[in-house]
Amino acid sequence: MSAVLGVSVGAAAVRLARPQHGGAQGGHDGAHGHTAPYSFALQSMSMPEQHAEEAAADAIAATLAAAPEIAATTITFRSEPQARAIRAAMARRQLTNYQLVPEAVAAVHFAHASADLREVSTLAVYDLGSSGLTVSVVDARTSDVHQCERISDISGDYLDSLIREQQIASGRIAHPADPAGLAALDGLCRAAKEQLSHSNAVALPSEQGLVLLTQENFEALMMLAIESSARMTRDVIIRAQHPVQAVLVLGGGARIPLIARVLERTIGVPVIVPAEPETALARGAALLARPAQVTQAPSAATAVALDDIDDATPAWLTAPARGRRPLSALTNRGGHPRRELNAAVLTVSSLVVVAAIGIGLGYGPQVLERGSSSEDSQAVPATTVPRPSVTAPSPRSAPTTEAVHGTVAAPPAQQVVDSEPATTDAPTPGPNTFTVVPGLPPIVVPTIPPMVLPGFPPSQ
Numbered sequence: 001m002s003a004v005l006g007v008s009v010g011a012a013a014v015r016l017a018r019p020q021h022g023g024a025q026g027g028h029d030g031a032h033g034h035t036a037p038y039s040f041a042l043q044s045m046s047m048p049e050q051h052a053e054e055a056a057a058d059a060i061a062a063t064l065a066a067a068p069e070i071a072a073t074t075i076t077f078r079s080e081p082q083a084r085a086i087r088a089a090m091a092r093r094q095l096t097n098y099q100l101v102p103e104a105v106a107a108v109h110f111a112h113a114s115a116d117l118r119e120v121s122t123l124a125v126y127d128l129g130s131s132g133l134t135v136s137v138v139d140a141r142t143s144d145v146h147q148c149e150r151i152s153d154i155s156g157d158y159l160d161s162l163i164r165e166q167q168i169a170s171g172r173i174a175h176p177a178d179p180a181g182l183a184a185l186d187g188l189c190r191a192a193k194e195q196l197s198h199s200n201a202v203a204l205p206s207e208q209g210l211v212l213l214t215q216e217n218f219e220a221l222m223m224l225a226i227e228s229s230a231r232m233t234r235d236v237i238i239r240a241q242h243p244v245q246a247v248l249v250l251g252g253g254a255r256i257p258l259i260a261r262v263l264e265r266t267i268g269v270p271v272i273v274p275a276e277p278e279t280a281l282a283r284g285a286a287l288l289a290r291p292a293q294v295t296q297a298p299s300a301a302t303a304v305a306l307d308d309i310d311d312a313t314p315a316w317l318t319a320p321a322r323g324r325r326p327l328s329a330l331t332n333r334g335g336h337p338r339r340e341l342n343a344a345v346l347t348v349s350s351l352v353v354v355a356a357i358g359i360g361l362g363y364g365p366q367v368l369e370r371g372s373s374s375e376d377s378q379a380v381p382a383t384t385v386p387r388p389s390v391t392a393p394s395p396r397s398a399p400t401t402e403a404v405h406g407t408v409a410a411p412p413a414q415q416v417v418d419s420e421p422a423t424t425d426a427p428t429p430g431p432n433t434f435t436v437v438p439g440l441p442p443i444v445v446p447t448i449p450p451m452v453l454p455g456f457p458p459s460q
Contacts, residue, residue, distance in 0.1 A: 005063060005073045006286025007056055008103070008279070009086060011131035014056040016043040016063060017282035018070075040286065042279050053082065057089035064095070071291035073098040076106045076281050078134065078150070101288055103127065103281055104136035105143045110284030111248050112140075114274050120245040122146070126233055126263060127281075128253030130156040135233045137240035147240035154229045156190070156252050162221055163189040163213065173209040181208070193218070197255040219258050226259055230266035237267065247271045252278045 006017040018041045047055040056075065064070055077083040077100050090098060107125045111117055117140050125136040132152040138145050164185055167173040176182040188206050192213050195202040204211040237244055247263050247270070254260075254277035264271045274280050 003067060003070045004286055004289035004291070005060070005070050006106075006282045006284065006289055007060060007073065007075045008106070008281035008285060009052050009056045009075065009077065009082065010129055011052065012048070013044055013046045013130075013278075014052060014059055015045075015279050015282040016059060017041070017279060017286045018067075019286055040279075040283050042276070042282070044279070053085040053089045056086065057093050057095065060090070060098070061093045061095060071097075072289040074106075074285040074289040075100050076103045076285050077101075078103050099289070101285060102145060103134070104138045104145050104148060106281050106284030106288060107136075107248060107250055108138050108140055108143050108284075109287050110274070110280050111272065113284075113287055114280075115272050117246070122242045122244045124233060124237055124244040124247045124267070124269075126229075126247055126249045126254075126259075128154070128156065128229070128249070128251040128259065130252065133229055133232070133253075135236040137237055137242055137244060139242075140245075146242045147236055149232075149236050151232060154225050157186075159193065159222060159225065159253070159256075160186050160189045162225070163193060163211075163218070166217075166221055167209075167211055167213075170212075172212060173206070176208060194252075194255060197257060222256065222258060223262075226256075226262050227266070229259075230262045233263065234267055245269055249273045250277045250280045254278075 004019060008015045008017075020039045020041050043059075045055060045059060060073060060075075064073070073095075075086055075098055077086060083100050086100065090096075104125050107127070108123055111123065117123070120140045123138050123140040125134075125138060127134040127136070132150055132155045134148065134150040136145055137147040164173075167185075167189065168175055173185065176185055185206065185208060188204050188211050192202045192204050192211050196213065196215055196218050199215075201214040202211075203213075233247070244267070247267060249260055249263065249271060254273050260271040260273050
């Protein structure tokens, strides 16, 4: 199975997660002798917030160079400006094989892998990091984000400052003289806060004195801020107009047990706190990472069904590419070959065309007259061969047979060309009048006058 990488970009740290021992299929737990799901190799790097995106890109580039078997990378982002900053940092390092997903989507995906959410349709995600609190209301089945709000009034750094001020106010710790000493004292107070997640009291020495803190004092110190964050979470859920069935707590602040208790009391739903909650987003991103699927281009054009070609495409377009076809494709429902049917249709069509030509040339009336009664056939002869007459008939004589055919079976083309009204008088037959096609008007050949040649000059 191809290796994948999940990355979460926080305000003060970048965390990387790589599934081990079969990735999402699970790893082997030697202590219990069974397969433990979702075992990860985790890596965390701290850096200033303004360089988090650049540090994340550097970490990804170094990891990909050291592990070329990684085929996919997924990075979480909190907001669209952060997503643009991550894309720019990755482009400067010419890294392209990655995808960006919202933090809430990665959180829900990890929750499905680490908890039973079969009865949860909507999930609230409470993510308390070093720079602020993000509350999201997410559809647990589709990962659609209904509502997402972030505040910086409460954060991990703010809780550390409360401990620092409380220690200085107690008189056991002197106020640092420079920013470096102040940052060192904040780090010591953060360590004391984290140790209180699994102990009742902690005492840490420093250059300024002893940091002494008990669980009772710590909760009293944090209560107002945590209750305010719980009310803010409830308001976000109300504005989302989607009732939630559980709350997922992530980030470094999730290690404080007081947060889960206050949230459950305020919202009234179960609270889920995973192990190592600060790396949950990176692990969820790793579970979402999928190797790129390269789609091979087809070697030839997509084949079209032969039946569809015959029914929709003219034969002259498909004949060169048509191969042998089964017998069933060449016969109709009655079992007759299609070629024979096509030949019969062509024969009938030819006869129709010939008949139409005959009608246009004047044979139509004759054919129709042959099928009529004998009296009609005697009235109009079938064929009449005109003979030239020496004497022209008188103007009052009855029209000849040629004249009858000329008026009855005259081609339509003559009527279209001749724009003047047709005359009822037939052309007078004469010595130069010839009938070439029966049914058509006779052709009159003009008489050419004799040519008189000049005489030759007399010979001398």
